[in-house]
Amino acid sequence: MMNAWQAMLLGLIQGLCEFLPVSSSGHLVLFQALLGVDQPGILLDTLLHVGTLIAIFVVFWRDIWAMIRHPLSKPVYLLVLATIPAVVATVLLGDFFELAFTGKFLGLGFLATSIILFLSGKRQGCRREMSYVDALVMGCFQAFAILPGVSRSGSTISGGLLRGVNREQAAKFSFLMSIPAILGSVVLQVKDMLTGQAVALPILPVVLGTAVAALSSLFAIKFMLYLIKRTDLRWFAVYTAALGIWVCLDQWFFHLVFH
Numbered sequence: 001m002m003n004a005w006q007a008m009l010l011g012l013i014q015g016l017c018e019f020l021p022v023s024s025s026g027h028l029v030l031f032q033a034l035l036g037v038d039q040p041g042i043l044l045d046t047l048l049h050v051g052t053l054i055a056i057f058v059v060f061w062r063d064i065w066a067m068i069r070h071p072l073s074k075p076v077y078l079l080v081l082a083t084i085p086a087v088v089a090t091v092l093l094g095d096f097f098e099l100a101f102t103g104k105f106l107g108l109g110f111l112a113t114s115i116i117l118f119l120s121g122k123r124q125g126c127r128r129e130m131s132y133v134d135a136l137v138m139g140c141f142q143a144f145a146i147l148p149g150v151s152r153s154g155s156t157i158s159g160g161l162l163r164g165v166n167r168e169q170a171a172k173f174s175f176l177m178s179i180p181a182i183l184g185s186v187v188l189q190v191k192d193m194l195t196g197q198a199v200a201l202p203i204l205p206v207v208l209g210t211a212v213a214a215l216s217s218l219f220a221i222k223f224m225l226y227l228i229k230r231t232d233l234r235w236f237a238v239y240t241a242a243l244g245i246w247v248c249l250d251q252w253f254f255h256l257v258f259h
Contacts, residue, residue: 007044007209014048015055015216019175019224021154021236022243023113029103029148030247033257044206049182051213056179059221063176078130078173082139083180089143100147103258107251109149110244116141117151117237120158125165130173134163138170142177149244152178153224154233171228175221 013031017024057064067076090097100109141159145152153174160170251258 004205004208007205008212010044011048011051011209011212012216015052015213015218016220017151018052018178018217019153019220021113021117021151021157021224021233022240023109023145023149023151023154025101026106026109026113026149026151029101029106030243030257033103044209046186047206047210048213049186051210052217053179053182053186054214055217055221056175056182058218059225060172060176063172064179075176078132078135079176079180081132082135082142082173082177083184085136085139085143086146086181087184089146097146103148103251105147106149106258107244107246107248109147110240110247111149112144112147112244113149113151113154114237114239114241114244116158117154117233117240120161120233122232122234123161123164125161125163125167125170127164128166128169130160130165130169134160134165135173137163138173138177142181149240149247151236151240152181154236154240157228158233167228168225171224175224 009031010028013027014024017027063075067073067079070076138156138159141155142152144150145155153171156174156177157167157170160173161167165173247258250256
């Protein structure tokens with residue numbers, strides 16, 4: 001049975017890595033392999049995602065409220081369009097993604113993140129107005145980032161930068177894109193809970209894990225919005241490249257963590 005400290009650690013990893021360009025799913029898979037921690041269970045996993053949603057709503061409540069008041073506005077259309085590629089990929093490649101979450105391609109996923117971040121480099125987009133093509137391209141990057149090790153935030157921000165979108169706008173839209181993505185994940189998990197697949201957990205680990213996920217997500221969003229104005233993402237590329245090389249070597253040769 002998962003204890004409170006393990007749940008809080010999972011919440012910290014989920015919250016920080018969801019918005020830092022290093023892959024939350026990849027780090028969760030890696031953490032579970034390193035320490036032999038079982039899957040957290042559907043209930044905790046769902047609420048960890050709810051914690052990240054809380055942080056998004058706190059930071060971007062004005063934008064979200066504006067879209068709620070004007071559901072037929074361009075920002076809503078952009079988000080819908082950006083969500084379509086991930087939905088299509090999930091329907092067509094669901095079995096492949098399920099296999100990927102065993103960690104089979106984890107090292108390659110981290111290396112893919114480093115390449116994407118490096119390619120975006122010092123691109124300084126000048127356009128603050130998002131186009132529909134921009135949204136679709138960023139959505140395709142988000143679909144690719146379903147793979148563990150491929151950062152959703154890093155990939156989508158890089159996709160925006162490669163399209164010439166302003167850095168701040170690319171980051172902001174990337175974070176807003178996570179709302180339908182996380183909501184979709186939560187809905188699927190709730191369906192599994194209702195069919196009796198949820199793992200019963202004590203209330204304390206669930207509450208603490210969710211709270212830590214929300215607070216760490218809030219920090220990660222604020223930090224990325226600050227950082228994106230002042231530097232590029234290549235420092236994160238160095239980290240994910242080193243991590244990817246280490247994981248690949250262990251998976252292919254050493255088998256110290258991945259057996």
